[in-house]
Amino acid sequence: MNFLSHYYFDRNRGNPYEVLGMVLPDLIKNADKSWNIHPEKNIHLFSEDENIKSLLFGWKRHLEVDKIFHNSSFFLYHQHQIKVSIKDSILGSPVKPFFLGHISLELLLDNLLLSENLIDVEVFYKLINEVDDQILKKFINLNQIEDTDRFFYFFDIFKKEKYLYNYSNTEKITYALRRICMRLWQNPFTEEQEYHLTKSLILYKTKLSGEFLHIFELIDLQLN
Numbered sequence: 173m174n175f176l177s178h179y180y181f182d183r184n185r186g187n188p189y190e191v192l193g194m195v196l197p198d199l200i201k202n203a204d205k206s207w208n209i210h211p212e213k214n215i216h217l218f219s220e221d222e223n224i225k226s227l228l229f230g231w232k233r234h235l236e237v238d239k240i241f242h243n244s245s246f247f248l249y250h251q252h253q254i255k256v257s258i259k260d261s262i263l264g265s266p267v268k269p270f271f272l273g274h275i276s277l278e279l280l281l282d283n284l285l286l287s288e289n290l291i292d293v294e295v296f297y298k299l300i301n302e303v304d305d306q307i308l309k310k311f312i313n314l315n316q317i318e319d320t321d322r323f324f325y326f327f328d329i330f331k332k333e334k335y336l337y338n339y340s341n342t343e344k345i346t347y348a349l350r351r352i353c354m355r356l357w358q359n360p361f362t363e364e365q366e367y368h369l370t371k372s373l374i375l376y377k378t379k380l381s382g383e384f385l386h387i388f389e390l391i392d393l394q395l396n
Contacts, residue, residue, distance in 0.1 A: 173237055173238060173241050173278055173281065174198070174278040174279055174281065174282045175195050175198060175282065175336055176281075176282040176285055176286065176291055176293065176296070176336055176339060177237075177278065177281045177282055177285065177388075178194045178195050178198075178234055178237060179191065179194065179195065179291060179296050180285055180290065180291055180388055181194070181233065181237060181388075181391065181392060181395055181396075182194050182230070182233070183290075183291050183292070183295075186299070187226055188299040188300060188301075188302040188303045189223045189224075189226035189227045189230065189303060189307070190226045190227075190229055190230040190233075191230065191296065191299045191300060192227065192230060192299070192300045192303050192308070193226060193227040193228065193229060193230020193231045193232075193233070193234070194230040194231075194233055194234050194237075195230075195234065195300075196227065196230065196231055196234070197231060197234050197235070198234075199323075199326070199327060199330065200312075200317075200323065202326060202330075203322060203323045203325075203326035203327065204319075204322055204323070205355070207317060209315040209316070209317065211228055211231055211311075211314070211315055212228070212231065212232050212235060214314075215228065217314050218311070218314060221307065221310075223304070223307045224307060224310065224311050224314075227307075227308070227311045228311075233395065236394075236395060237391055237395060240390070240391045240394050240395070241387065241391060244387060244390065244391075246386065246387040246390070247277065247387070250277050250380065251270075251273040251274045251276075251277045252273065253273075253376070253379075254272075254273040254276050254277055254280075254373075254376055255269040255270055255272070255273030256269075257372050257375070257376050258272060258273065258276065258369055258372045258373070258376075260368075261365060261368035261369045261371070261372045262361065262365050262368075262369060263365075264362075264365070265360060265361055265362075265365055266357045266360065267353050267356075267357060267360045267361070272349065272353075275349060275352055276345070276349060276373060276376075279339065279345045279348055279349065280342075280345065280373065280376065280377055280380055280384075281380075281384055281387075282336070282339045283339050283340065283341075283342055283345060283377065284377065284380065284381060284384050286339055286340040287340065287381075293334075293336055293337055296336070297331065297334055297336075300331065301331060305324065309324075335348075342370075342373060342374050342377055343370050343374070345370075345373055346361075346366050346369050346370040346373065349369070350366065
């Protein structure tokens, strides 16, 4: 799941460290895709400070949410249906429809949460801005990452630009997909492909809107 979908499960929690921990695995990977850390396997390292423990608590919830989501019939069905619906839109693109179907589904879920006013993005940004950088730095250092400047460079941009607001606009999802794909391919889509991809996703959002909440309810039951 993407940032806002993860936040959905902590939307009623007021602990900034738990909320940040819930999205931290993706932030770490976005800052440097070579970083592959597993704090959940070294719990004893994170027991001396309550805020550090809260970051770890959120981290573990993130992993559990993704595990439930990616093994659900909802995910398997809709990522396949999106793949089928967009494959003609991206003919000739180096991007595989399967890859795009997976990411598109996650971004559409974020979009629907915003469209239905089920989360408050401003509260999300407010909470993560309350996290003490020194505590976050210590958590990252405990995971054997020394180059925290690299992380905080990305994290500061993430907080400043607040690009998650853009997910409320379905047309901006294609832009987000392009940015993600550009990490792997220099020119993932032509302008014409982007146009047709956007139309396909807008159409699929209509199909998804009537049932997307079921997956959040399912995960919530298993998580809590």
